[in-house]
Amino acid sequence: MSTELAHRGCGSSEGGVASPSRAAGKAHRGRLDRWLAARLRHELSQVGVGLRLWNDPADAEAPSGSAGDLIVGDRRALLGLMVNPELYFGEAYMAGRLHVRGELAPILEALCRVRPPQPTWIDRWRTRLARPNSLPSSRRNVHHHYDLGNDFYRLWLDDQLVYTCAYFPEPDATLEEAQRAKLDLVSRKLQLRPGDRVIEAGCGWGALALHMAREYGVEVKAFNISREQIAYARDRAAREGLAGRVEFIEDDYRSVAGRFDVFVSVGMLEHVGRAHFRSLGEVIRRTLDPQRGRGLLHFIGRDAARPLNAWIRRRIFPGAYPPTLAEVADHVLSPFAQSVLDVENLRLHYARTLAHWSRRFAAAGGPVSAAHGESFRRAWELYLAGSEAAFATGWLQLFQVTFAPSEAAPPYWTRANLYTHARV
Amino acid sequence: MSTELAHRGCGSSEGGVASPSRAAGKAHRGRLDRWLAARLRHELSQVGVGLRLWNDPADAEAPSGSAGDLIVGDRRALLGLMVNPELYFGEAYMAGRLHVRGELAPILEALCRVRPPQPTWIDRWRTRLARPNSLPSSRRNVHHHYDLGNDFYRLWLDDQLVYTCAYFPEPDATLEEAQRAKLDLVSRKLQLRPGDRVIEAGCGWGALALHMAREYGVEVKAFNISREQIAYARDRAAREGLAGRVEFIEDDYRSVAGRFDVFVSVGMLEHVGRAHFRSLGEVIRRTLDPQRGRGLLHFIGRDAARPLNAWIRRRIFPGAYPPTLAEVADHVLSPFAQSVLDVENLRLHYARTLAHWSRRFAAAGGPVSAAHGESFRRAWELYLAGSEAAFATGWLQLFQVTFAPSEAAPPYWTRANLYTHARV
Numbered sequence: 001m002s003t004e005l006a007h008r009g010c011g012s013s014e015g016g017v018a019s020p021s022r023a024a025g026k027a028h029r030g031r032l033d034r035w036l037a038a039r040l041r042h043e044l045s046q047v048g049v050g051l052r053l054w055n056d057p058a059d060a061e062a063p064s065g066s067a068g069d070l071i072v073g074d075r076r077a078l079l080g081l082m083v084n085p086e087l088y089f090g091e092a093y094m095a096g097r098l099h100v101r102g103e104l105a106p107i108l109e110a111l112c113r114v115r116p117p118q119p120t121w122i123d124r125w126r127t128r129l130a131r132p133n134s135l136p137s138s139r140r141n142v143h144h145h146y147d148l149g150n151d152f153y154r155l156w157l158d159d160q161l162v163y164t165c166a167y168f169p170e171p172d173a174t175l176e177e178a179q180r181a182k183l184d185l186v187s188r189k190l191q192l193r194p195g196d197r198v199i200e201a202g203c204g205w206g207a208l209a210l211h212m213a214r215e216y217g218v219e220v221k222a223f224n225i226s227r228e229q230i231a232y233a234r235d236r237a238a239r240e241g242l243a244g245r246v247e248f249i250e251d252d253y254r255s256v257a258g259r260f261d262v263f264v265s266v267g268m269l270e271h272v273g274r275a276h277f278r279s280l281g282e283v284i285r286r287t288l289d290p291q292r293g294r295g296l297l298h299f300i301g302r303d304a305a306r307p308l309n310a311w312i313r314r315r316i317f318p319g320a321y322p323p324t325l326a327e328v329a330d331h332v333l334s335p336f337a338q339s340v341l342d343v344e345n346l347r348l349h350y351a352r353t354l355a356h357w358s359r360r361f362a363a364a365g366g367p368v369s370a371a372h373g374e375s376f377r378r379a380w381e382l383y384l385a386g387s388e389a390a391f392a393t394g395w396l397q398l399f400q401v402t403f404a405p406s407e408a409a410p411p412y413w414t415r416a417n418l419y420t421h422a423r424v
Numbered sequence: 425m426s427t428e429l430a431h432r433g434c435g436s437s438e439g440g441v442a443s444p445s446r447a448a449g450k451a452h453r454g455r456l457d458r459w460l461a462a463r464l465r466h467e468l469s470q471v472g473v474g475l476r477l478w479n480d481p482a483d484a485e486a487p488s489g490s491a492g493d494l495i496v497g498d499r500r501a502l503l504g505l506m507v508n509p510e511l512y513f514g515e516a517y518m519a520g521r522l523h524v525r526g527e528l529a530p531i532l533e534a535l536c537r538v539r540p541p542q543p544t545w546i547d548r549w550r551t552r553l554a555r556p557n558s559l560p561s562s563r564r565n566v567h568h569h570y571d572l573g574n575d576f577y578r579l580w581l582d583d584q585l586v587y588t589c590a591y592f593p594e595p596d597a598t599l600e601e602a603q604r605a606k607l608d609l610v611s612r613k614l615q616l617r618p619g620d621r622v623i624e625a626g627c628g629w630g631a632l633a634l635h636m637a638r639e640y641g642v643e644v645k646a647f648n649i650s651r652e653q654i655a656y657a658r659d660r661a662a663r664e665g666l667a668g669r670v671e672f673i674e675d676d677y678r679s680v681a682g683r684f685d686v687f688v689s690v691g692m693l694e695h696v697g698r699a700h701f702r703s704l705g706e707v708i709r710r711t712l713d714p715q716r717g718r719g720l721l722h723f724i725g726r727d728a729a730r731p732l733n734a735w736i737r738r739r740i741f742p743g744a745y746p747p748t749l750a751e752v753a754d755h756v757l758s759p760f761a762q763s764v765l766d767v768e769n770l771r772l773h774y775a776r777t778l779a780h781w782s783r784r785f786a787a788a789g790g791p792v793s794a795a796h797g798e799s800f801r802r803a804w805e806l807y808l809a810g811s812e813a814a815f816a817t818g819w820l821q822l823f824q825v826t827f828a829p830s831e832a833a834p835p836y837w838t839r840a841n842l843y844t845h846a847r848v
Contacts, residue, residue: 113831171837303830304758325764326750334728339818340749343767348834394763394830406727406818407537410772413595416843 068102492526
């Protein structure tokens, strides 16, 4: 990305005819800009990111940072980065008032290293005081993100539209292979047996429900509150002759009723919100058979509790909160007499998944921009690259937690056959 | 075990010459006994355990409970069981005032099912108010249990004296095979590479340290405050020609200094005590290399926080506390910027390990009784069978937690090669 692009957003704030007093004011602002930039430049230089302002001389064409450069397009962007970088980095980037020279993901990875990933007491309190997701707000939040249209997601997801962390048996597996491997890994961890009755909470476009029914002969009730996804999933079940074994239900997970052998939820917990962890735990307890039951939660998590990035919450995932492992153990599982059997952290697999998505998203840039506008495209470009950076650097984790009612026998003797009997 | 045994302990409290007033008192006490016994019998019958008193007619020879019977030897034992069964079951059993008809472990398993395993608020407060283990009290506690003499442990442990949960690749593996498999599973989870510098905190008789050095070519500093164990371990290292690569240090884990690639601790965390979790976390942070480091904690844990059984704390493990996964994540790992990579719950493997130990311990009953006395033998018999029951029923868990500094790359891409490349 060239410096020309970086200059695009700053013409209006800096143009105009000079008069003596305006010239003095401009000189004063220029000194302030340089002073602010020097402070920011010092901090960024620690992690190998350079900084250029809209009015820097254009002679320095090579990136000054080893990871790449940030190119600040105007004074407003510069002030935003000083005052609240977490929010205004994204705001400025999507508005085209902030650009990069070099690749976006490595620059964001470097930025993830600016501050040590330990939360402050403010983070902890903001976490506790976050507003709970009511049923209507859950619907709004899900609609905001997941009802952007199946056509949009088809542009850059895999052939089954799996919008959660994939599992790459080998690092160079294709995205399609890795998503199928993930569906099967989850099925194996749950030790599915023909005839098992399975609840899936938050089923996306239905790929996991259909995989479990097709490959393991189980019966699935799959819940989702996104109308477009449910419609797609039902259609696919009918086409594949699985409609008799998989029921897609357009409803909230809190409406689940009855007894089941298996409870599984992939990529929903981070949208549940801290205040509703106990309702989820209650649902798990009342639906899982106490003797034969077992379950799996797959979710984006954290090492330490802190709110999700403010810009991501504003623009991408309203109401989302990635919990710590301890929060899930203490609020979703332990009070409802569930034992943790297995936890696997797949954060590097999510970084790789996101790298695949970013590549496909970049290739689909024209259609995305045409359908949703350029600032939407830039927001999603940043969200995908930023998430990749967060998983690559350990700001975010991806946990798969297998559990069972305390009194139930664990579903397998050792984990070995999860790996020696992989079907995919 | 016959009812005759059960009667042995009650002669002194119930014998004597009858007089009219003494006879009335005796009749009164007899009614009280029967009333108390009826209440207890009702509770026990829910889980298939029968109850017989010292003065029940001897005609009923078959156990009345499907799991077996408790035979209460005197009034003191009966009152103890009513007032504080957690403490006085063990006290009465070791004193020979409480016996069983049937196998001990299944009866204890049944008893584990009497109360639902959810802790009360009293449990939670007792957990928080427990006195911390100072250095002198740690030494006393460890001495109490581990310095009973190597000869004692040699009677019933495996050939390498590994006194922690084994790992049975197949359920019918021998104890020796399963302990070797555990040492190797831990080594594989840590992805040991030749030349790695390893800290082991709480090394027992040294089997893991020696396995890691011998099989993986690493250098180990192994800490333990039990003098007898350290002496045994040093001797074994010298005999095996590994003294140059394994240093056994008679000191507390809090004295560890320097930077290392690997931190491992098997079966020590449950003796650290809640108040010192943060000191352990601090040790982990300052010793682990932030880029290449990784670690493993293997410990007895719980689903929900509650104090260890009162009798076990009094007679077997003073100062011990099995933590929840959330406590370990929140107090040992997360504040010290460590990421959980993998958790495996091996509780059924510990139940099986304990069954092996119980069998060998029973076979060594004569020598144990001769060296330490019959009440010691009964106490240990109960402790081993009770622990087996606790792990079998989910009252206790066995967690292996693999972790790494947040910024370090996880040591492996998938867990598959932990299972496809097992050396043992």
